[in-house]
Amino acid sequence: MNKRTDYLVSKLISSHSLTADEYRELIEQRDGESTLRLQQEAVRLRKQIYGDKVFIRGLIEVSNICKNDCYYCGIRKSNRLCERYRLSKEEILSCCRDGYDLGFRTFVMQGGEDGAFSDAFLCDVIREIKELYPDCAVTLSLGERSRESYKRLYEAGADRYLLRHETADEKHYSMLHPENLTLASRMECLRALKETGFQTGCGFMVGSPYQTAEHLAKDLKFIGDFRPDMVGIGPFIPHKDTPFADHPAGSAELTCFLLSVIRIIHPPVLLPATTALGTLEDGGRERGILHGANVIMPNLSPTDVRDKYMLYNNKLSTGAESAQKLHELKEKISSVGYRIVCDRGDFINAE
Numbered sequence: 001m002n003k004r005t006d007y008l009v010s011k012l013i014s015s016h017s018l019t020a021d022e023y024r025e026l027i028e029q030r031d032g033e034s035t036l037r038l039q040q041e042a043v044r045l046r047k048q049i050y051g052d053k054v055f056i057r058g059l060i061e062v063s064n065i066c067k068n069d070c071y072y073c074g075i076r077k078s079n080r081l082c083e084r085y086r087l088s089k090e091e092i093l094s095c096c097r098d099g100y101d102l103g104f105r106t107f108v109m110q111g112g113e114d115g116a117f118s119d120a121f122l123c124d125v126i127r128e129i130k131e132l133y134p135d136c137a138v139t140l141s142l143g144e145r146s147r148e149s150y151k152r153l154y155e156a157g158a159d160r161y162l163l164r165h166e167t168a169d170e171k172h173y174s175m176l177h178p179e180n181l182t183l184a185s186r187m188e189c190l191r192a193l194k195e196t197g198f199q200t201g202c203g204f205m206v207g208s209p210y211q212t213a214e215h216l217a218k219d220l221k222f223i224g225d226f227r228p229d230m231v232g233i234g235p236f237i238p239h240k241d242t243p244f245a246d247h248p249a250g251s252a253e254l255t256c257f258l259l260s261v262i263r264i265i266h267p268p269v270l271l272p273a274t275t276a277l278g279t280l281e282d283g284g285r286e287r288g289i290l291h292g293a294n295v296i297m298p299n300l301s302p303t304d305v306r307d308k309y310m311l312y313n314n315k316l317s318t319g320a321e322s323a324q325k326l327h328e329l330k331e332k333i334s335s336v337g338y339r340i341v342c343d344r345g346d347f348i349n350a351e
């Protein structure tokens with residue numbers, strides 16, 4: 001590690017923040033030694049706040065119908081080869097029932113921006129889940145909606161909302177999305193979610209097409225300023241039927257490095273080791289946990305739709321990725337020194 005990198009690592013550890021230029025330099029100049037020091041500090045911080053606990057969330061992929069056309073995403077509107085589905089209220093409740101019996105105490109409803117998911121429908125489902133399972137948290141990840149809509153969903157009982165900002169750079173945002181989707185609108189949604197009272201999550205793909213270290217530096221700055229309760233990052237992985245089919249995947253190494261950096265910037269953050277990281281490399285999720293992540297989101301969707309929620313090539317949904325194989329996941333996580341726990345796993349405000 002050269003002197004400058006050593007200075008940047010020490011500054012990040014002591015002040016939990018760098019300037020955007022310094023983040024860029026740190027990313028560009030990272031090496032084995034700096035990565036290891038940041039990893040050790042990230043692990044120290046996560047242990048101080050969350051001990052050896054790893055929280056699990058049951059992921060229910062409620063619909064792959066989407067009105068958006070994000071260039072990277074396998075369920076984008078223009079992908080005619082994607083076989084569409086939408087779960088009914090009964091199917092969603094049946095996933096929750098299975099999940100509850102398996103030990104899940106958070107259900108995440110994630111899906112495309114499907115017009116059939118009206119506030120009335122979603123509020124009804126949320127109320128029913130909370131009535132049946134009052135000890136569980138409900139997380140939503142259903143894209144951009146109006147401030148009023150977010151308020152209704154929150155009042156119906158939803159606790160958390162995940163909406164990745166995707167990139168904090170406006171020009172880069174416009175290279176990943178068609179014109180009707182803007183960074184300004186995404187940021188407005190994130191502000192609205194936080195102000196409504198949701199535990200709010202942002203995030204981005206690592207190695208998305210055209211991404212530079214400068215873009216990542218802006219993402220890190222944004223996380224430091226916004227102070228989200230959750231941050232979802234995972235490698236970009238191409239999907240064969242999208243405009244980005246021929247772009248290379250992001251790297252597991254850079255994803256893990258950034259997991260450590262994010263833990264240090266915002267120590268109490270809930271940080272998943274994502275399915276994309278597990279898909280990219282065998283043992284990816286365990287590697288994420290060892291770099292400061294503390295959440296895993298196994299798939300609780302009905303098995304017959306899992307292949308249809310194909311955001312990128314070869315997305316995992318079987319084996320330890322499947323909620324039904326929780327015992328396999330527990331073994332894998334305990335083999336690296338951590339412990340899966342069955343509780344809501346709320347954000348701990350340690351600041």
Ligand code: SAM
Pocket residue numbers: 072073074110111112113141142143144162163164166204205234235236237238239276311312
């Ligand atoms: N529609 C909701 C939204 O936009 O927030 C939730 C579903 S969306 C498919 C969930 C996340 O999947 C996105 O935020 C994006 O970062 C990630 N994603 C989509 N395509 C991907 C790809 N090719 N590689 C890795 N992650 C991808």
